[in-house]
Amino acid sequence: MSGRESMREWFIVYLKGMFMGAADAVPGVSGGTIALITGIYERLIAAITALDPGVLRYLPRVHRRTERAELRAALVAMDVPFLLALGAGIATALVTVAQVMTYAFETYPGLVAALFFGLIAASAIVLYDHVSLDTPRRVAVAVFGFVLAFALSGPEVSNSMPNSPLFVLVAGSIAIAGMILPGISGAFFLYVLGQYEFLTGTLTEFTDGLVGLASGGSLEVLIEPGIVILAFGAGALVGLFSIAYAIRWALANYREATLTFLVSLMVGALRLPATEVINNTPVATPTAIGSVLAVAAVGGALVLLVDRYTADIDFS
Template sequence: MKQHARDIFYGVIVGVANIIPGVSGGTMALVLGFYERLIGAINNISAATVMAMIKALSFKKENIEAFRAEFNKIEGPFLIKLMAGALMAIGALAKLMSYLLENQHDPTYGFFFGLVLVSAYTPWSLIKKKTLPAIIAIAIAAAGIIAVSEIMSDDDIIRKAEAHQQVTEQTETAHDVTGESVSIGKYIFHFASGALAISAMILPGISGSFVLLLLGGYFDILRAVATLNLPVLGIFAIGCLAGIIVFTRLLNYLLRRFYDPTLGFLLGLVLGSLWVIWPFKHSVMVGSRFVHLSNRLPGSIGLNEIATLGAFIAGAVIVVIMIVIEKRSRKA
């Protein structure tokens, strides 16, 4: 029972993380200690899994037994509990998190900063030999995340926010957008951007939506969601599926062949993400929303800074408690 509750709780944390811009579900999977299990489970999904699922629809006993064996091979129960927790979190907390990000930006990010900072202990402890290649991998990955996050200047971010506002206003009044023609080249682009974005989401420290933004496909997908453009969304979803299958196989191979450097690289992505989720940012108003820009140090100590510090401590304490409970459960 405890195992079921824990897996669902992990899903909830991943779901909440995916709502927060700059926080990756892959980050939470790594720092909570189930990243390798997740990658391994997805890696086991194959054509045989799909065929077993289709044959099971005949409801013949032997086909159902074959599907059950295949389902356990891919750790289906674990994946379903994880997905259920994530969907529950997104459904139940999306509006709350949207409110907190809009009205309590700094404390909200302060909480996740504390959560991620202390959680970095978990992947660090999993590195068996702290050799030079592992340390170099950490440094390269951390520097890479910071560099990618700084690709767009404050002016670029403001322009993107203004474009986002324009797209939102257009889709609110659009009626015939779903009928617009889309070229074959555009469909290929949506497929590729889906594959790259989902691959980024699997990696700790990288936001899939940010990758879409860099590729120039973010607003196309946003418009497709708003107008229910099913052909575009379908191609994008197929790209995501292809990306997750191919990329998890690559990651699984790297973890088997180069465990410590690969885990070091993943840890570096987590540490680099701390730059992205630093709670104090310069901000400007675009339309009716605040847009948060480059990092800053707090200029003075007020209620906002105290609340942010309190949220940081709360996030850190929660992780410490989870680590202690996990260690005790292993000893028991």
């Protein structure tokens, strides 16, 4: 493979990462689903499960040529270059979408909520075929999932969730499961836990601070948002090797019950965007109602469009 061809391949991986990041940035389609569509899901999971902290033993002697060669070989064997290229694409999309969503939350909060309603509702519809209510236990799982999400998605609960680094760490560990597993979006969990708007705003604040730093700004403006981002990243690492594995195990061994629970969460969580739409649409004029319905329809259509190209995907 020539250098040019190699760079082209890495650029394609980067673009696929951008598509994954764009999906992960809104509570609808999962980045894992996009990975399936683009044909890199198996490689992604293999690379993640191949990560070995033992490679750090090379770092103290990295100044030696032989140790650098061994370190490079170990990283290539774990497919770390692939993860870096993919991660760069995901990060680019997350930053870009965060900028857009921060502006949208400030300017069109009702329409943003309508978009999220359409995305979440359509996602529940797409996964409904995988729901099974043929046993009392699965019915109980569905009821529990719905009640749990309905209770958490009440504005009085969601808006009262703390934005502390510790809670962000917990939210990150939960969200990462949705970000890499097909079927449910990581941003959905952040939205229900009341962290979505806070984190998109924090990411925007951090990137704006970086831009300002390059033009002579203060480093202090990066400290507070930087701590939040580090907390989320730490939580994502914890979840990557714990919660994500647990959900994969549950899907492999209790597929119907797990998907029933996840879909019930989505349906129960529709309370939050519905309430936000009502609260931010004080005057129910035909134009306002039409705009809300149109935006919700667009969100639903996006999910259904993705589902059209994933009809043969087995979410187990």
